Amino acid sequence: MTSSIDSIFALSSANARSAIHIHRISGINLLKYFQGYLFKVKSNELINTSLINDQIKSKPFTQYLILKDTEGNIIDDVLFSYFKAPHSYTGEDVIEISSHGNPLISSLLQRLFRHLGLRDALPGEFTQRAYLNSKIDLIQAEGINQLIHTETLGGIQLARESVGGELSKETEEVKNILIEIMAYLEAHIDFAPDEVGDYQPESLLPLMKQALNKMQILLKSYSSGLRAREGVKIALVGKPNAGKSSLYNALLKYERAIVTHIPGTTRDVLEDRLIIRNKDFVLMDTAGIRETEDAVEKIGVERSIKTLTKADIICLVITLENVKYEDYHKFIDESLSEFLLSSEFFSEQIILPVFSKMDTIPNNSLEIIENSYSIIIKDKKFHNFQSILSKKCIFCSYLDTEILSSELVELHDQLTGLLGQKNNPTLISERQRNKIEIAVKNLNEGIDLIYKKDYPEKISSVINQGRQSLQEVVGEIQLDDVLEKIFSTFCIGK
CATH class of the missing domain: 3.30.1360.120 (Probable tRNA modification gtpase trme; domain 1)
Known part of the structure; x- marks a missing residue:
């Protein structure tokens, strides 16, 4: 053509x-x-x-x-x-x-x-x-476009997989399953039972569920792929003078944020790209969250709270620098309670407590702090946060962020599903996701119709709508493919 x-x-x-x-x-x-x-x-x-x-x-x-x-x-x-x-x-x-x-x-x-x-x-x-x-097909075309415009290493990896045909192969497999389903239905619409056998639509359920499972996995890949392409978003939050800006500078390895001993120095949200071991992040430093009468600082606090809704990883920065040894447990409990119970979070977010300025704390305190945290998070008042609250806390200072960096890389892998390492097919555009969502809806409707023992014409019509949505993702599915499957699978044409 x-x-x-x-x-x-x-x-x-x-x-x-x-x-x-x-x-x-x-x-x-x-x-x-x-x-x-x-x-x-x-x-x-x-x-x-x-x-x-x-x-x-x-x-x-x-x-x-x-x-x-x-x-x-x-x-x-x-x-x-x-x-x-x-x-x-x-x-x-x-x-x-x-x-x-x-x-x-x-x-x-x-x-x-x-x-x-x-x-x-x-x-x-x-x-x-x-x-x-x-x-090329549409998926590969979108991959080429993303390969040119992406600003992250993860985005390049996913775009290359798309251009290489990983996603096209997966949608091709689903397409073939749908063609087989339609072939069976069309055969029993057009031909008598003595030519194609008795009509048993429930026999299609395993195939339909197989196709549905593949598409649902693809849908789940979209949010993971989005994080890999744009960078996992990290928000450093906490009270004023907790050490957020010092950690921000230490992770970036240059003096980006102003650091002073005066509480409330940071008045706005700072944002920079960060790469740790070839993993892409967007690091955000926020104003210290506290009650204040200062009009400018109040705006900064509001922006900090708003930033929480955009973050994938929320590093709650806590310092025990001026806390007495015997008050550690109480202070940690109060810090967690004040933060968790006053904000709203999403199910896919991860909250990671980060104890900063650990160079000012005796080394023999670390185990006590860790044990206190483990006990505190089991309290029933934190029950609703168990799925997003990290089971471990991190100790660091602006002098040494290696442990924090390692934990962020692990959380990156957790949030992205190790996409780059496993070469999993990934939806790379909202258009692809929307089309797959329609196909999933049609397939679920088809399964319901089979359970209701509805007419094959109606079931076939619904599956065909899913087929049409799928073909818009990857390319044409010719009706001749369905006819070819009928003639090759069933004894038609004596």
Whole structure:
């Protein structure tokens, strides 16, 4: 399938001074456009472009050449690469011209292209043609787009898996299951029992539940993938002077936040990207949470509380610096109670108590603090927080954040489901998620209809709606596939 009869071009590299600029062209019979404009570098001999087309098959042609304008003036010496259809990114003829990276040279090249009858490409048009010419599916197209725009290492990994076809393979498996289900239903609609056997719709339940399970796993992958792509969000919260900003600077390894001994120094939410052992985070430092009459600080406290709703990991920073040894247990209990019982949290959040400024606490206190915390969190008043409250606490200081960093990496893996390590297929766009949600709804409805012993026509209609939603995720599911399954599975056509 050819997407269009016209040929397009675009500068594929940044339009700035650089070592090279890469110009990409896609269309039909592209070499004819350049007849009379390409010359050998040393001999200035004219290149016969028709011979290039005759010489190559599936392998690309690449040569260092001189490119001249319509008046015979040299535009630039370029690396000229030709990919013959369908062995190219778009499935059409593709030419890539690498010139010196001067915007003035690129301007001359583009003037020549327009004179030759090439059209400026629209945004994303090369990838659109690749999709229309069946070189990639929609999932892979979205993966390519994300690969270009993602700002995290996790996003790159997931985009590569999507471009590589991991998600496409998974949806293909679900598609085949739905085709098998529809084949059975269509056969019993169109043919008599003596030709296809007795109608037993309950026999479809294992297949339907298998497809449903695969799609539900994909839906669960979306939130994990979102964290991997955007970075797991960490909020450092607590009372003023708890050591939040010092930890913030220590984790970032540079002086980002202002640190003083004066309570309430931080008045706003600071946010920076953080990478620990190739794991992506968004680290947020917040104003100390307390009652205050200071108008500016009050706004900071409100923003801190609002930040809690965005965080995946909430590090409740507590300092025992000025607390008496015998009061540790009571202070920890009160700190947890005040924070947990005055805020709202989500089921997927993790609250991690972090005891800061541990360089100011005797080493023999650590075990006592840890034991006190273990006892306190078992109190019935914290019963509703058991699923989100960490079972262990972390000790650190701005001098040593290694234990905290290790724990954050473990929590990252927990929140993302170890996506990158297991190469699990992951939904990478809201569009994909919405389509899968519709398919899940249709399949659940189909299961209910089977339990109600409804007509096969009605069940088939519902499954077909799910099939249509699924095909919008990955591509076309032809009705011929259903017919082929009928004829190959059942003894039809005597």
